[in-house]
Amino acid sequence: xxxxxxxxxxxxxxxxxxxxxxxxxxxxxxxxxxxxxxxxxxxxxxxxxxxxxxxxxxxxxxxxxxxxxxxxxxxxxxxxxxxxxxxxxxxxxxxxxxxxxxxxxxxxxxxxxxxxxxxxxxxxxxxxxxxxxxxxxxxxxxxxxxxxxxxxxxxxxxxxxxxxxxxxxxxxxxxxxxxxxxxxxxxxxxx
Amino acid sequence: xxxxxxxxxxxxxxxxxxxxxxxxxxxxxxxxxxxxxxxxxxxxxxxxxxxxxxxxxxxxxxxxxxxxxxxxxxxxxxxxxxxxxxxxxxxxxxxxxxxxxxxxxxxxxxxxxxxxxxxxxxxxxxxxxxxxxxxxxxxxxxxxxxxxxxxxxxxxxxxxxxxxxxxxxxxxxxxxxxxxxxxxxxxxxxxxxxxxxxxxxxxxxxxxxxxxxxxxxxxxxxxxxxxxxxxxxxxxx
Numbered sequence: 001x002x003x004x005x006x007x008x009x010x011x012x013x014x015x016x017x018x019x020x021x022x023x024x025x026x027x028x029x030x031x032x033x034x035x036x037x038x039x040x041x042x043x044x045x046x047x048x049x050x051x052x053x054x055x056x057x058x059x060x061x062x063x064x065x066x067x068x069x070x071x072x073x074x075x076x077x078x079x080x081x082x083x084x085x086x087x088x089x090x091x092x093x094x095x096x097x098x099x100x101x102x103x104x105x106x107x108x109x110x111x112x113x114x115x116x117x118x119x120x121x122x123x124x125x126x127x128x129x130x131x132x133x134x135x136x137x138x139x140x141x142x143x144x145x146x147x148x149x150x151x152x153x154x155x156x157x158x159x160x161x162x163x164x165x166x167x168x169x170x171x172x173x174x175x176x177x178x179x180x181x182x183x184x185x186x187x188x189x190x191x
Numbered sequence: 192x193x194x195x196x197x198x199x200x201x202x203x204x205x206x207x208x209x210x211x212x213x214x215x216x217x218x219x220x221x222x223x224x225x226x227x228x229x230x231x232x233x234x235x236x237x238x239x240x241x242x243x244x245x246x247x248x249x250x251x252x253x254x255x256x257x258x259x260x261x262x263x264x265x266x267x268x269x270x271x272x273x274x275x276x277x278x279x280x281x282x283x284x285x286x287x288x289x290x291x292x293x294x295x296x297x298x299x300x301x302x303x304x305x306x307x308x309x310x311x312x313x314x315x316x317x318x319x320x321x322x323x324x325x326x327x328x329x330x331x332x333x334x335x336x337x338x339x340x341x342x343x344x345x346x347x348x349x350x351x352x353x354x355x356x357x358x359x360x361x362x363x364x365x366x367x368x369x370x371x372x373x374x375x376x377x378x379x380x381x382x383x384x385x386x387x388x389x390x391x392x393x394x395x396x397x398x399x400x401x402x403x404x405x406x407x408x409x410x411x412x413x414x415x416x417x418x419x420x421x422x423x424x425x426x427x428x
Contacts, residue, residue: 021380025380028221031220031221031224032217032221035217035220039212039216039217040208040210040211040212041208043210043211043212044207044208044209044210045208047210053210056212057212057213057216060212060216061216061219061220061223064220064224065220065223065224068220068224069224072327122194122195122196123195127195127196127199129203129206129207132196132199132200132207133207133209151196151197151200152200152204152207179196182196183196
């Protein structure tokens with residue numbers, strides 16, 4: 001899945017984005033267009049992590065403001081979308097941390113709540129977009145962050161470990177537990 | 192690791208992005224990313240400036256001139272230098288060349304000190320900094336001049352009612368220069384010799400300002416003689 005998302009981002013020419021260049025030259029209309037182009041995706045990305053519309057809107061506003069102000073530091077090392085998304089994700093995680101939810105706490109408190117044999121069989125669960133969205137929203141913050149970064153944003157586990165400043169092993173176990181919990185919610189929702 | 196769930200999300204990824212952000216957010220961003228700090232073409236500046244109060248214009252003018260003298264330090268005689276770098280060693284005389292790098296370093300530092308983005312910043316800043324700095328300082332100098340031209344232009348506009356013919360004549364003189372400026376500006380994206388072009392644009396703005404100054408002087412004289420005439424007429428009646 002990572003390959004596919006990377007591919008999606010590469011459909012835009014990575015070396016020269018006319019809209020971004022217009023913004024760099026100070027064209028105020030280009031800022032508006034850039035916002036129109038990316039705001040919805042960025043808002044949904046943030047919302048999945050912070051799980052709170054007000055917070056996600058704050059993140060969106062701050063991220064775009066910061067990005068527009070530091071456009072001269074964007075050198076096409078990635079696409080503009082990928083660069084912006086990293087800003088959005090970092091800000092979303094900071095927002096969560098402000099609410100004093102720590103990844104490690106969740107790891108501790110949830111041990112024992114999920115016996116291994118309780119894993120529902122993926123193939124028996126009906127997958128629907130609305131149900132999945134709802135179930136993601138029910139996950140504890142730490143699980144939800146790891147799960148959305150991997151499942152929706154297409155980062156690999158190494159990248160997630162770097163973003164969250166935790167070990168690769170932590171990311172792996174958290175993702176497995178998060179997915180397990182998500183499937184349980186889906187199963188409960190269906191039955 | 193590519194299980195059914197992951198495959199499903201991958202296949203329907205776009206459909207998960209259904210929520211819409213509040214429309215007001217863009218207004219807030221647009222306000223915060225105020226064009227004031229950006230390099231913009233003078234025409235756009237003119238439109239936006241009408242909305243600002245005179246007070247804001249004065250504040251920005253002062254900020255502009257503070258900046259102007261700040262960046263001039265690399266080319267101006269040492270006298271200005273000691274003024275703008277109070278952090279230096281008191282009254283100690285420093286050779287111009289020795290101090291110049293310090294001031295440029297300061298500006299790059301403040302620029303790269305922006306919070307929160309530090310970790311995701313691309314690494315290739317260094318090589319661009321030197322050329323970028325020169326260009327930035329030129330851009331900002333140009334913006335400063337564009338602003339002055341704008342303010343003088345508005346002053347000139349004040350005579351439009353009283354002396355429409357004169358105003359039209361003056362305005363067409365300025366607009367000739369202005370169109371040359373825009374011509375230069377349109378070449379900027381594709382021209383390889385940016386520095387020369389920017390220099391030319393800057394000179395053009397300086398010419399515009401000189402012309403406007405002249406025109407304003409003429410108006411002042413006209414007003415003066417008019418006033419004298421009026422007073423004379425008033426006295427005789």
